[in-house]
Amino acid sequence: MERPQQKESSADRRLGGDTLSWERRECPRPGSDSSPQGAKQTWSVQDVWWGWALTGNSLPGLCWGLWDQGQPEVLPKPSIRADPGTMDAQGSPVTIWCQGSLLADVYRLYKERGSVYLEAKAPQGSRNKARFHFASSSSSEAGQYQCAYHTRHSWSEQSDPLPLVVTGMHRKPSLSARPGASVPRGENVTLQCHSEVQSDTFHLSKQGSLAAPQHLRLQDTAPPVQANFTLRAVTSAHSGTYRCYSSQSTAPHLLSLPSDPLELHVSGSSWGLQTPPTSASSTSAE
Incomplete structure (x- = not known):
């Protein structure tokens, strides 16, 4: 990064009676949570650890770095659905689809808001969705699911909940x-x-x-x-x-x-x- 040029004009060196100077220092970078449950905002430029700080007698330090040039990017929330449906007979196959973004590289499927998840790489031909297939529905597959996807910068928020119900667990009424x-x-x-x-x-x-x-x-x-x-x-x-x-x-x-x-x-x-x-x-x- 090139150090900002200082002008000789006193107006550029003084502000409200303060003497201003440029100082190279470590600046805090904008944070982004790497967890799917984290913040919704990501940053579309490379993080920078060092920047130039403008300091003065009454200024705590104003950091300037490459991130100031970036615009916050809001990742759309994915959608989730089950095929053939959310009510499935015991032993029958079911597929859960997570639809996210063409920029996605990884998808995750969470059950019951837990930390355990299934992960799938985004297919090359259709990166905006991923498929999670269960060959045989059982009590282990029954529950509530949510999904999220990852781009180069961060994770999306989780989808709305999808209840997956398995029938045939005891005698019929x-x-x-x-x-x-x-x-x-x-x-x-x-x-x-x-x-x-x-x-x-x-x-x-x-x-x-x-x-x-x-x-x-x-x-x-x-x-x-x-x-x-x-x-x-x-x-x-x-x-x-x-x-x-x-x-x-x-x-x-x-x-x-x-x-x-x-x-x-x-x-x-x-x-x-x-x-x-x-x-x-x-x-x-x-």
Whole structure:
């Protein structure tokens, strides 16, 4: 680095009564945390340990270095998804994709916000995403995942959490409808999920729905147990195929086998042509 030239003008040597001088000294460089949980900012120029400090009687020292020429770079947060989905049968394969940046060189997949992670180098042909494949889903793979990626300068922040649920961990519950599986439009219907296995949480899903499964937690867990999901003032959008699962709150990502499917038909609907509801219906427990 070339030392700044000093002018002979007194205006360049004095400021507010202070005598100014240039002094070569070790300057603090802008810090960047190397951890994915660290700061979001990185620096797009090489770090410099030495610079020129402008000092005076009332100036603590103003460091000037190459980093002053750099602009802070904010790394976009990656996205994460599971293929074929976030609910997978025991023994089936699942792939988690992390999408980051074309500048990425390494990707990491974290489970349950822990320090243990899987790492993958960015593929040469598509550096903006990485693939983490599990050949067989089990209780070991179930849990909550986040991912991050690394560029030349630092790590990105972690993605939003992705829950990976594994089904088939114990016996299936049964699902029935009261007063029946065929109900007039505007009436209420209760879908009853019954389990002979000790459970405190039940899940109701609708085939083809974009909405997340409904969840209902019970206080009394001694088998047999039953959860009642009430669909109020049903419309044609409620028609479809339903299944329920049971689980323990201590292992929220490990579900039972699915119940046998229940076909719910709302009279007056055009069967098979309905758009799935986009939000969960109300639930109640009896």
